[in-house]
Amino acid sequence: MQHQWKKAFAIIFSGQIFSILTTSMVQFSIIWHLTETTGSASVLxxxxxxxxxxxxxxxxxxxxxxxxxxxxxxxxxxxxxxAFFSLVLGLYFFFGEPSLAFVYLILMIRSIASAFHAPAFQAAIPLLAPEEQLTRVAGWQQMVFSFSNVIGPALGIAVYSATSLGTVLFLDVAGALIANIMLLFVSIHQPKTETLQTPSFLNEFKLGWDAFIKVKPIVLITMATAVFGIVFMPLATLFPFMTLSYFGRGGYSASIVEAVFGIGMIIGGVMLSVLASKWKDITYMSLSLALIGLTCVVSGLLSKEAFVLFVILSFFMGSAAPFFNGPYMAMIQRAFEPAMLGRVISLVTSVMLLSSPIGLLLAGPIVNRYGVQVWFFWSGVVIILTGIFIFFRFKRMRVEL
Incomplete structure (x- = not known):
């Protein structure tokens, strides 16, 4: 049994490496293309x-x-x-330059498909791994994600510079194909759903909502995560803009920052998989927020000549990230029945994602008026305060999650 679940994850993650790698290449290349061609934070x-x-x-x-x-x-x-809509956009770039509206449309359609893929994957993990191993599996998942994101930006900018954005998008199609083929070799047993006299979308949605709000610690940490998302998620888009507009560097420098951040995430994922049972999940999460916040604050105070220090801070920021993301998802996977996980994970994912547009809407005008470094500084302050809040709040609640 021990060997079987590890073998299943080895097969799944070996395929996901290609899919996440090519997705990382596409995401970075599109952001860089928009940065280079428009120079507008609002467009980003x-x-x-x-x-x-x-x-x-x-x-x-x-x-x-x-x-x-x-x-x-x-x-x-x-x-x-x-993958199909990557192909569509790739063909458009291959034969000409699509309008910004068309690029936005494809990004929206890809986002809809991702709304199905990511929660389905997270909800499948407890069906394969023992409960006591969920935090360790989360560490493995962070390593796979981080490894792909180390190579992705560098490969993306290299392929983009040598050929075109269309070629990068074609590679995304190949990555999805490999991931899907590997999934065919894994058996994932579907959990038994609750029995309803009359199947009803609204009733099933209500069951998921009721299950979520009953677990107060998860509700609290989700609210704190939303605050974190508002201030931190825009940074994923603003990293290349910081490199270009503040430090005056080019695309390869921007890819170095992304790569160093990813290397930090790999090391953080390794550490999480090794130290998974040493401390409580909430301790890892609080320390993660404290370190991420500190690196953001210092980044916002750097001079324009301190690009090397910015790269170093990006490493520590990346190394702290798995200690928040991994334990948080493991807490959720342990707290709910597998038959309910799809609804709960989709719900908390939406809370986090909905906080991101709020942050993006706030960040655009602020960055355009005051500069990108201002957003780095104040986001760091908020993140540190959030980490302090959840640590002492959970200590007062004395929960075991």
């Missing part, structure tokens, strides 16, 4: 909204279908849809 914010908002709005409702459908088939179909 709109692109971010197009990528986040559909997933955030649809997420809570999609969870009902996720708990009804076969999770492996859902992942395959969703990933195939993402």
């Amino acid at each position: 914010m709109i692109a971010g909204l197009a990528g986040f908002l559909p997933q955030a709005i649809l997420g809570p409702f999609i969870g009902v279908w996720l708990d009804r459908w076969n999770r492996k088939k859902t992942m395959i179909i969703a990933d195939s849809a993402i």
Whole structure:
């Protein structure tokens, strides 16, 4: 049994490396293309909204279908849809320059498909791994994600510079195909759903909502995560803008920052998988927020000649990230029955994603008026305060999650 679940994850993650790698290449290349061709933070914010908002709005409702459908088939179909629209956009770039409106539209459609894929994958994990290993698996998942994001920006900018954005998008199609083929070799047993006299979308949605609000610690940490998302998620879009507009560097420097951040995430993921049972999950999460916040504050105070120090801070910021993301998802996976996880994970994912557009809407005008470094500084202050809040709040509640 021990060997079987590890073998299953080895197969799944080996395929996901290619899919996440090519997705990382596409995301970075699109952001850099928009940065290079428009030089507008507002355009970047709109692109971010197009990528986040559909997933955030649809997420809570999609969870009902996720708990009804076969999770492996859902992942395959969703990933195939993402790949198809990468192909469409790639063909458009291959034959000419699409309008910004068309790029936004494709990003929105990809976001809808992602709303099915990501929660289906997270909800499938407890069906494969023992409960006591969920935090360790989260560490593995962070390593796979981080490894792909180390190579992705560098490869993305290299392929983009040597050929075109269309070529990068074509590679995304190949990555999804490999991930789907590997999934075919894994058996994921569908959990038994609750029995209802009359199947009803609204009743099933209400069951998921009721299950979520009953676990008060998860509600609290989700609210804190939303605050974190508002101030931190815009930074994912603003990193290249910081490199270009503040430090005056080019695309390769921007890819170095992304790569160093990813290397930090790999090391953080390794550490999390090794130290998974040493401390409580909430301790890891609080320390993670404290370190991320501190690096953001210092980044906002750097001079324009301190690009090397910014790269170093990006490493520590990346190394802290898995200690928040991994334990948080493991807490959720342990707290709810597998038959309910699709709805709960979709709901909390939507809360986090919905906080991102709010942050993007705030960040665009502020960055355009006061500079990108101002957003780095004040986001760091808020993140540190959030980490302090959840640590002492959970200590007072004395919960075991």
